[in-house]
Structures are given as structure tokens and as C-alpha cells.
Amino acid sequence: MSPGVGYAALAAVTAATLLIGAYGLRISRTTGDFYVASRTVKPWWNASAIGGEYLSAASFLGVAGLVLVSGADALWFPIGYTAGYLMLLLFVAAPLRRSGAYTVPDFARARLDSLPARRVTSLLVVAVGWLYIVPQLHGAALTVGLTTGLPGWAGSAAVVVIVCLSVLSGGMRSITFVQAFQYWLKLVALAVPVLFILFRLGADGVSWTNGGAAFDFGGHSPGADSVYRNISLSIALLCGTLGLPHVLVRFYTNPDGVSARRTTLIVLGLLSVFYVFPTLYGILGRTYLPGLAAEGNADATVLLLPAQVFDGALGDLLAALVTAGAFAAFLSTSSGLIVSLAGVISQEFFRGSVSGFRTATLLAAAVPLGLALLTNTQALAGSVGMVFAFTASTLCPLLLLGIWWRRLTAAGAVCGMLTGAVLCGGAIVAGGVLSVSGGSTPVWLEQPAAWTVPAAFAVTVLVSLRGPGSAPAGTGRFLARLHTPERALRP
Known part of the structure; x- marks a missing residue:
């Protein structure tokens, strides 16, 4: 794909994001608009x-790379990722909406009547968001x-600048419009190119699985390490979803608990449809871009596959569409995280005002930008x-x-929360040190949720049972209040 096409795709997504954000500015006036629409x-x-x-980036690019x-x-x-929302539906969505809180730390303070609990929760929410x-x-x-x-x-800098402009313009109400648009853009950006690829291969009589070779994953029976890794990963993803601050804050924007549950059901359907397509990209990548794995560049599978199958203008157009969807993924997830972090930081340090929210937005964006510029990973x-493992070990038990x-x-x-933070955070740091030093990382450090979550x-x-204080x-x-349906309270 030529650079000009790439620039055009990025510019189109940026313009659409800022225009929709500007629309949100027209109807965002109150503190409630900025925090929970x-x-x-x-x-x-x-x-x-x-x-x-x-x-996010993990869903749009990373899943296909991992399948490859x-x-x-x-x-x-x-x-x-999808089943975590079933956990949200069953255990968290409606009660959390009925709590009346603006943020997860607000919930901690209301439930536990404790300022230290609120402070610790705030620090963890900010840490999770930045990570x-x-x-x-x-x-x-x-x-x-x-x-x-x-x-x-x-x-990295472009994403931060665009997200800050969008968030500063209208807070949660503005971001709601932007993110809804970006979901459908991401779905179309993945679905259209892969359907073109499948139709093209079918018309040419070419096997898109290379005669079934794309499904040859080694033929070996899973060992103890593989079983442990999958169990631990499942625990991290199922429980981690419950504590993601940018997900939880969206349930505060529903009118009532019934709407929160209905929202979660719809999300399950939307996610189920979406994840079909990154999986297809990964399988096609095993056939047409197998060298990416050896190059350590597997996350580029979605971006490179359309141009690998199609030449000329059509390949450029499909690659541009995928590029636009990828950029929308970075913008939408980053904007949700920055909105949730800005809400927490503003509540803790700027008395929850609109001007404080805007100052907190800049602080919420600056730190992860610095970390991203100092680090490099494509996994x-x-x-x-x-x-997810860190969130499951800290905020999930609280909720x-x-x-x-x-x-x-x-x-x-x-x-x-502190136990989970120390154990899981220590495992992440130790695993990173071993990886950088060239050593082999034990599977229990590579996937720590199986022991850090139960410990927390x-x-x-x-x-709670033996320590100081009481409920x-x-x-x-x-x-x-959390468990009484709204209709039971209506006269």
C-alpha cells in the first residue's frame, strides 16, 4: 500500500472522530454529561x-497474530474476551448501575464507607488504565x-492528541457517539476485506486453508504447561473483564439496571460476530503470510493480508479500509480508558468539576504516552x-x-487488592526481566492469574472474617439497593 493511501485512511478516521466529538460538545453542558452522559x-x-x-489493538490486530x-x-x-461479558451480565452489570456511583472508587467508598479503600481503588484503576x-x-x-x-x-502521539481533543470537547456523552461509530467501522473494516479475499480465492479455485494445512497446529497432545496456561488465561480474561474501568464506567450511563443487563446481552452478540473475522485473518495468514511469525511481526497480519491477495487499486482500497479500522480501534479504546481515568483523577484531586475533568484528561494521557515511547512490544x-490478569487479581475481588x-x-x-497487586505485578515484572535477559520464563509467571486471583x-x-473492623x-x-429491581421500587 502506498503511503498516500495510508495517510488518507488515517485522515478520514481522524476527521470523523473529531466531527462526531464536536457534535457531542453541542449537547454536553453538565457535570453528569461529562462523567456518565x-x-x-x-x-x-x-x-x-x-x-x-x-x-482494542489486541482484538483487531493481536488475535489474528496469535492465531498465526x-x-x-x-x-x-x-x-x-466474549465470555467475560457473560460474567458481567450475571454478576455485575445491573447491581453496579443501581449503586449510583460515577466511578469504581465511588462504589468502593459507598459500599465500604472507607476513604483508604477508595484511595487504593483509585490508584489501582489508574494503574490498570495506564497499562x-x-x-x-x-x-x-x-x-x-x-x-x-x-x-x-x-x-502513538497522534492517538493521544486526537483522543484528548475528542474527550476534552464533550466528555462521556461525546465519546459515546464516537465509540459507537468506531465499533461499526471496525466491524466493516475487518469483514469487507476478508469476504473479498474468500470470494476471490473461491472464484480462482484456490484453497484458503492450503488444503487443510492452515489447521495443522502440530498434532501434539497438550502437556501440563499448556493446560495450565489455558486455564490461567481463562481465569484472567473472565475475571479481568469484571474490573476493567473503561468497561464498568459505561454501565453508569444506562438509565437503569434493566437497561444495563440488556446492554450486556447486545454486547455479547456484537463481540461474537466481531471475533469471527480476526480468526479468519489468522487462518488465512498461516497460508499466505507464514513468514511473519518468524519475523516476529505477526500482529501485522491483518494490515498486510489484503495487499498480499489483491494487486493494484483494489488491494490498496482494502488495505486502507483495514488501516482505518485499526486506527479506530486504538482511538476508541484509548478514549474510553482516558475518560474513565480522567473521571477518577478528577474526583480524587480536582473535586469533580468539569475544568478538573479536562486537566485530569491531560494527565491521564501523558503518562502512558511516555511509557509507550520508552518501550516496544508487538505481542x-x-x-x-x-x-486482564492484574485487573482480575485486584479489582475483581472488590466488585x-x-x-x-x-x-x-x-x-x-x-x-x-494489595495482595493481588503485589503478587501479579511481581510476576509480570519478574517475567519481563527473565525475558529481557534471555532466560526462559516459567509458565506460572507467564500466566499468573491461576494463583494470584485465588490468593487475592x-x-x-x-x-474480612478475622481482621480488624466489620462491615x-x-x-x-x-x-x-443493589439487588432490588427498579420496577419493584416504582409506585
Whole structure:
């Protein structure tokens, strides 16, 4: 693909994002508009926006790259990403909406009546958000470098600038419109080129699986390490989804708990449709771009495949469409994360004002940009998977036990979150050090969720039962509010 086509694709996505954000500015006036869109977002709009922000660089580029490299084992990622929303539907969506909180730290303060619990939750939400943004900026660097020839840092910086302009213009209400548009753009950007490829190969009588060779994943029986890795990854993805701040904040924008549940059901359908296409790209990549795995550039499969199959203008147009979708993925996920982080930072340090929200937006974007410029990774799905493990080990116990267990105490919640942070964070750092030094990383460090998540839950429960303090006096009343359907409260 020529650089001019790449520039045109990126410019079109940028212009659409800023124009839709400007529309949001026209109707964003109150604090509620900036934080939770005044809690008036309908299920279909909200589900599309959730799909827009949730389907990140790991989903758009990373899943196909993992299928190319790892074969069937990579399918645990799209399965886990989607099934995590089933956990949200069953355990979190409606009660969290009924809590009336703006942010996850607000929920911690209301449930536990503890300022220290709120502070620890805030720090963890910010840490999770920053860690999640960095892979998006790495993906932007990869995409911009491949399609335009510009240095990678330009892609990372462009995403941050565009997202900040969009968020500063209208907060959550503006971002809702932008992310809903970007979900459908991403779906079309993946579906249209891969359907063209399949029709072309069918018309030419060419096997798109290379006579079944694309499904040859080694033929070996899974060993103990492989079984452990898949179980641990599943725990990370299922439980990690429950604690992602940019996902949770969207449920605060629904009018009521019923709408929150309906939103989650629609999201399950949207995600199920979407993940069909990255999987197809990965299988096709095993046939037509097998060298990418050896080059360590598997995440580029989606970007390079259309031009590999089609020559001339059609190949350029399809590659441009995929590029636009990839850039939309980085923008939508980064914008959702920055909105959620700005809400937390503003509430903690700037008294929750609109001007404080805008200052917090700049702070929320600057740190991950610095981290992205200082680091380099192309294993996008793997990087995001580690963030899920960290979230599952820290915020998940707070939410599940806070919603469903009456005896949770502030001391138990804080100790559990810190235990999960230390264990999982230590595993991530140790694994990174071993990887950089050229050593072999043990599977229990590579995928730590299987032991860090149970440890965090166990510490939370034990300290709540045996440690200092007790559940707040208003716990029963608060839990009744979480679990009573709105229609039961209407006269």
C-alpha cells in the first residue's frame, strides 16, 4: 500500500472522530454529561460504544497474530474476551448501575464507607488504565509505521492528541457517539476485506486453508504447561473483564439496571460476530503470510493480508479500509480508558468539576504516552492479557464480594487488592526481566492469574472474617439497593 493511501485512511478516521466529538460538545453542558452522559444512553447505543472501546489493538490486530503463531490455543483469547461479558451480565452489570456511583472508587467508598479503600481503588484503576493504554499506542505505532513510513512514535502521539481533543470537547456523552461509530467501522473494516479475499480465492479455485494445512497446529497432545496456561488465561480474561474501568464506567450511563443487563446481552452478540473475522485473518495468514511469525511481526497480519491477495487499486482500497479500522480501534479504546481515568483523577484531586475533568484528561494521557515511547512490544494480545490478569487479581475481588457478600470489610478489601497487586505485578515484572535477559520464563509467571486471583480472594475473605473492623452499618441497606429491581421500587 502506498503511503498516500495510508495517510488518507488515517485522515478520514481522524476527521470523523473529531466531527462526531464536536457534535457531542453541542449537547454536553453538565457535570453528569461529562462523567456518565447524564445516565440517558440507550442499550443499543451503549452496546455499540462498549464494543467500540473494548475491541482494542489486541482484538483487531493481536488475535489474528496469535492465531498465526499459536494456532488453536489462540482461540482462548476471543472466547475469554466474549465470555467475560457473560460474567458481567450475571454478576455485575445491573447491581453496579443501581449503586449510583460515577466511578469504581465511588462504589468502593459507598459500599465500604472507607476513604483508604477508595484511595487504593483509585490508584489501582489508574494503574490498570495506564497499562491498558500502552498496548494501544504500540499498535498505533505499528500501524502508522507500516502504512505511512513515519516513525512509530508519530502514531502513538497522534492517538493521544486526537483522543484528548475528542474527550476534552464533550466528555462521556461525546465519546459515546464516537465509540459507537468506531465499533461499526471496525466491524466493516475487518469483514469487507476478508469476504473479498474468500470470494476471490473461491472464484480462482484456490484453497484458503492450503488444503487443510492452515489447521495443522502440530498434532501434539497438550502437556501440563499448556493446560495450565489455558486455564490461567481463562481465569484472567473472565475475571479481568469484571474490573476493567473503561468497561464498568459505561454501565453508569444506562438509565437503569434493566437497561444495563440488556446492554450486556447486545454486547455479547456484537463481540461474537466481531471475533469471527480476526480468526479468519489468522487462518488465512498461516497460508499466505507464514513468514511473519518468524519475523516476529505477526500482529501485522491483518494490515498486510489484503495487499498480499489483491494487486493494484483494489488491494490498496482494502488495505486502507483495514488501516482505518485499526486506527479506530486504538482511538476508541484509548478514549474510553482516558475518560474513565480522567473521571477518577478528577474526583480524587480536582473535586469533580468539569475544568478538573479536562486537566485530569491531560494527565491521564501523558503518562502512558511516555511509557509507550520508552518501550516496544508487538505481542499486543499477550500484553493486554497481562493487564486482564492484574485487573482480575485486584479489582475483581472488590466488585464480586462487594456486590454479593455482606461481610466484606474495608480492611479485607484493601488487603486483598494489595495482595493481588503485589503478587501479579511481581510476576509480570519478574517475567519481563527473565525475558529481557534471555532466560526462559516459567509458565506460572507467564500466566499468573491461576494463583494470584485465588490468593487475592482468599486474603480478602480471611481478613474480612478475622481482621480488624466489620462491615459498615449500612451494608444491608446498600445491598438491598443493589439487588432490588427498579420496577419493584416504582409506585
